[in-house]
Structure formats: C-alpha cells, structure tokens
Amino acid sequence: MATNNEATIETIPAKPRTNNLRVFRRRFARNKLAVAAFFFIVFQVIIAVAAPYIAPYNPYKGDFLATWETPGYSHWLGTDDLGRDVLSRLLYGARISISVGVLSQLAIALVGVPVGAIAGLKGGWLDYIIMRVIDVLSSLPTILFYILLMVALGAGFWNLIFAMTLTGWIGIARLVRGQVLSLKKTDFIRASRAMGAGNWYIVKKHVLRNVMTSMIVSVALGIPGAMFAEAGLSFLGLGISAPQTSWGQMIGMYQPYIRTAWHLTVFPSIILALTMLAWFLFADGIRDALDTNDNFSIGEK
Amino acid sequence: MVHYILTRIAGLFGVLLVVSVITFALMYTVPGGPFDARALEKQQMVPENIKRQLNEKYGLNEPVWKQYALFVRNAVSLDFGYSMTYPNRTVVGIFKEQWSYSLQLGLLTFVFSLLVGVGLGIASAIKPNSVLDYFGTGVSIFCLVIPSFVFAILLQVVFSVWLGWLPTGGWSSPRHWIMPVLANSLAPILVLQRYTRASMRDAMRANYVRTARAKGLSRKRIILVHVFKNALTPLLTVGGPLAAGLIVGSFFVESIFRIPGIGFYFVSAIGSRDYPMIMATTLIWTFIISLSYLITDALYALADPRVSLVKED
Numbered sequence: 001m002a003t004n005n006e007a008t009i010e011t012i013p014a015k016p017r018t019n020n021l022r023v024f025r026r027r028f029a030r031n032k033l034a035v036a037a038f039f040f041i042v043f044q045v046i047i048a049v050a051a052p053y054i055a056p057y058n059p060y061k062g063d064f065l066a067t068w069e070t071p072g073y074s075h076w077l078g079t080d081d082l083g084r085d086v087l088s089r090l091l092y093g094a095r096i097s098i099s100v101g102v103l104s105q106l107a108i109a110l111v112g113v114p115v116g117a118i119a120g121l122k123g124g125w126l127d128y129i130i131m132r133v134i135d136v137l138s139s140l141p142t143i144l145f146y147i148l149l150m151v152a153l154g155a156g157f158w159n160l161i162f163a164m165t166l167t168g169w170i171g172i173a174r175l176v177r178g179q180v181l182s183l184k185k186t187d188f189i190r191a192s193r194a195m196g197a198g199n200w201y202i203v204k205k206h207v208l209r210n211v212m213t214s215m216i217v218s219v220a221l222g223i224p225g226a227m228f229a230e231a232g233l234s235f236l237g238l239g240i241s242a243p244q245t246s247w248g249q250m251i252g253m254y255q256p257y258i259r260t261a262w263h264l265t266v267f268p269s270i271i272l273a274l275t276m277l278a279w280f281l282f283a284d285g286i287r288d289a290l291d292t293n294d295n296f297s298i299g300e301k
Numbered sequence: 302m303v304h305y306i307l308t309r310i311a312g313l314f315g316v317l318l319v320v321s322v323i324t325f326a327l328m329y330t331v332p333g334g335p336f337d338a339r340a341l342e343k344q345q346m347v348p349e350n351i352k353r354q355l356n357e358k359y360g361l362n363e364p365v366w367k368q369y370a371l372f373v374r375n376a377v378s379l380d381f382g383y384s385m386t387y388p389n390r391t392v393v394g395i396f397k398e399q400w401s402y403s404l405q406l407g408l409l410t411f412v413f414s415l416l417v418g419v420g421l422g423i424a425s426a427i428k429p430n431s432v433l434d435y436f437g438t439g440v441s442i443f444c445l446v447i448p449s450f451v452f453a454i455l456l457q458v459v460f461s462v463w464l465g466w467l468p469t470g471g472w473s474s475p476r477h478w479i480m481p482v483l484a485n486s487l488a489p490i491l492v493l494q495r496y497t498r499a500s501m502r503d504a505m506r507a508n509y510v511r512t513a514r515a516k517g518l519s520r521k522r523i524i525l526v527h528v529f530k531n532a533l534t535p536l537l538t539v540g541g542p543l544a545a546g547l548i549v550g551s552f553f554v555e556s557i558f559r560i561p562g563i564g565f566y567f568v569s570a571i572g573s574r575d576y577p578m579i580m581a582t583t584l585i586w587t588f589i590i591s592l593s594y595l596i597t598d599a600l601y602a603l604a605d606p607r608v609s610l611v612k613e614d
Contacts, residue, residue, distance in 0.1 A: 236552065
C-alpha cells in the first residue's frame, strides 16, 4: 500500500473512532435498566472471580454432621444431602455460568466470522458447500442435537463448549456472509481491490470493522442463550460433570426433594433467573445503543 | 409449487439421513456393546462364545456400513428395535402408548398460550403504552428470562409445598394439568406475543389502513377486517412449528411433573443410555418438526396470495 493512498482513505470517514465510543456510551447510559443490569453483571463477575476468597465453605467438601440443613445462622442458604454449603456452591456456580456463556460465544465468533467472511468473499463452490452445511445444521432441533452430542461426548465443561460451538457458529457465519456480500458491492471495497488488496487484507481492514457492530450484538445476545442451554443440559445431567457445580445442575439434582428441601432448588432458580434477566437487559441495551442508521454505522457514508 | 414442495421433501430426507448418520455414529462410538452394559447391571460375566453368538444374532458382527444399511432399512419401516431399559417393549410401542400424554400436554399448552400470547399481543398493539401494553411486555420479559424448569419448580414450591393447593406431579385429573401447562407455555407465549404485536403494528401502519381510515371506516371495522386479516396470517409461520414442537413433548416439564409422555421417557433414556430409544426419538422429532416447517410454508403460500414460493431470481 502506497502511503498517499492510505492517506486519502483515512481522510474520507469524517468522524474519528473515539466519537463512536462516546456516542455508544451516551446512548447506553440513557437506558437505566441496562445500566443497572451492567452493574449487576460486573458485581457477579467480581464474585465469581473472588469465589475462593469469599465463599464461607469449600463447595466440594461435605460435612456429614450438617446434611439437609435449612437456611440458618451457620449456613445462610442451608446445606445439601452431603452437607455442602449451598451459598458457596452458588458462588462457584457463577463461575461456570459466566464462563460457559462467554467462552462459548467467543468460540462461536472465532469459527463463525472467518467461515462467513470466506463464504461471502470467495463465493463459488466453497460458498455453496458452506451454505449447505449451514442449511443442514439449522434444520436440526438445537436442544436435541446438544443432548445427542453430550450423550456421546459425556458431560463436562469443554465438551459443553464444543457442542455449543459445533452448532452455534452458523448464526454468526450467516450474518457475516450476508454483510460481506453487500459490502463487496460498495465502492470502497472495489477501490481497495483495484489497488491490489488481497482477500485477507480486505477482511482485516474493511470487513471486520464493518461487521463489528452486528458481531457484538450477536455475541451479547448469545451469552444468556448459552447460559440458558448450559442450565438446561446440566439440569438433565448432561452439562457440567460431577465435582464442578452449576445452577442448572443443582436444580436438576435436588428437584425430586422439593417437598423436604425446597431451599436446594429455590435459591439456584432465583439466581439463575436474575442472571438471565440481567444479561438479556444488558444485551438489549447494547443492541439499542448500537442499532441506528445515523452516525453510528461505521461503514456507511 | 409442486416442484418447490418436492425439493423441500427431498431436503427433508437429506436432513433425516444426516441425523441418522450422526445418531448411528454416536451409538457405534460408545464403548462397550449392549450386552456388556446388561451384564454389568446383573453383575455377571458373559462367556466369550455366548457373546459371539449374541453378536451374530443381532448382526453386530457385520461391517459397520452393513449395520447402518440395516438400521436405515428398519427405520424406514418404523422399526427401531427394543428399548434397552424396558427389554420387553419396542421403542415404537413406547411411542404409541405414551404419546397421548405429550399430545394432551402440548395441545393444552398451545391453546392456552395462543389465547394469552395472541391476546396480549393484540391488546398491546391496539393500545400502545397502555397498562395492558406494559403488562404484555412484562409477561414477555418474564417468559424470556425464566427457563421453564425454573418456573416449574417455583410453581411447585409455592402451590404444592407452601400452599398445598395443587399436586406436585401426575396427569390424572385437570387439577394436575394446571402447573405443567403454565410452565410449558412460557416460550410459546413469548413467541406469540412478540410476533403478534410486531405484525399488528406493521399492519396498522400500512397504506391500506390509512386509505380505510380516509374512507371514513370506523376504527373497529378497520381493525377487525383490515388489520386482523393481514396481521394474523403471518402467525401461521410461527404457529405451525410451535405446535409441532409442543406435541412432541417437553423434556423439562414432563420430567419435573412426572408426566409419562415421550419427553419423560426420553430424559430417562438419556440417564440409562438407552440408545435405540434416544435415536428413534431424535429421528421422529426431527421428522415432525421439519415436516411442520414444510406444511406451514405451503399453507402460508395458499393463505396469502402475495407470497410466492418460487424464487424470483
């Protein structure tokens, strides 16, 4: 790339990037619910990270002198059948829920974005094959497919992420492909091509920046979706495996004892519901703050 | 149209084929044959030569592709073999006997969520920013963030454990139906409410509504005749697959409320690794759900003359 070409390209978009961030922050701050949700999430992340220091008991170690305790002074939220402290287990459960949500979405973006970009840019038979794979994968009932995979792979944290990534990438790949197809027709990409830019350069320089907005929204909305799926699979005993603990797993395991020990299912249920609410509100706030036709869309003139 | 439907049917069988390969590969990769599992359970060794005879009898000594071909041939004639958990019941037999429960639960859920979801959707579209509109939004957020199994448990705790009004599980009388249907209808209500609201608002902004108003028609007539007809037809596209998803049963609600439907059996099949049952359920469900998409698309084209199934480019 010759330097004076770069210079002309740089001068055309009038607004500096920092302005976009400021616009985003201002728009997001207007949505009070989303801001509250954001603080709830930050609080939860801190708790999840600091779980080993703030949990009153070891979440994996039972106390056989204190089994099935109802909420009380020594165990705030009671204990389970092995005498494990429910509050400590809930705190550790936050780690699973958040890391499954975030990691699975990162993996999905890492697979989906390049695949979608390649399909859109290359076109031809490669695009055809990728699209057929997407068609087949999207016609499978998702939860059923997760269940099948988890039965085959066995429960476990990484297997769960793998199963989610295996089917999850199609949504974001489709999105990126569509955007690339419409970007391909824009003048600035054509100009860049005319100046000899290769596919990789175009993806890095133009496509990624332009699909960033919809990618962020898709990832943000995907996180609570993944948490939902994790909770459901763990509820069925197919998500997180035994020593680790997750809210869905606690709910599933102690649901049969609901008459005698309601506290074992009610607390994880409430926490799970609150967390889902917070993430959805947060993601919704991000989408509203980003979703606009005026000054925010980076690529358009 | 005929061409389109034929292509779709071909696609459906393609999907089924892929699913069957996946499920078969799954069964094949699991360590240990079915007899090992049963021997482990009964705590006795199976002598090598008996095992060989058994393998021969069930065709497990054949090469994989032959086994798969046999599986497909049997599956085509709806023969999925015997359940491993209930060795005296065939998978199809279990389906025949238990499906009625899932069907009942699904249909009740569908009717209930149709009434609530569409009702709230219409109400909030007709009177935006009214109390009903906010109530509708509240309900849909609730449905969005609460997993059905969480709601089911909270219902059980409140109405069965604390208040003692309703039984915690079972399906024998209408009193048993209330909580499962409520828990099962979270997702359908969400989809129907949001879809109806959006579709109604689009129709109310359309040009033909403005024309109707300019003609001096009453608001009631505009909504009943012009808006409803245009706004509620698209509901077909979500309603069909939704109903299909409901009548095949629910994993969570059925197992929490101990309703002996297909979902309940499926969940217990997962627990006991009952592979024939898992595979059959997967295939049958995939078939029903894909078929429902096909039927609703065709119906939609029939109901709305503006929709064409043939691609224009």
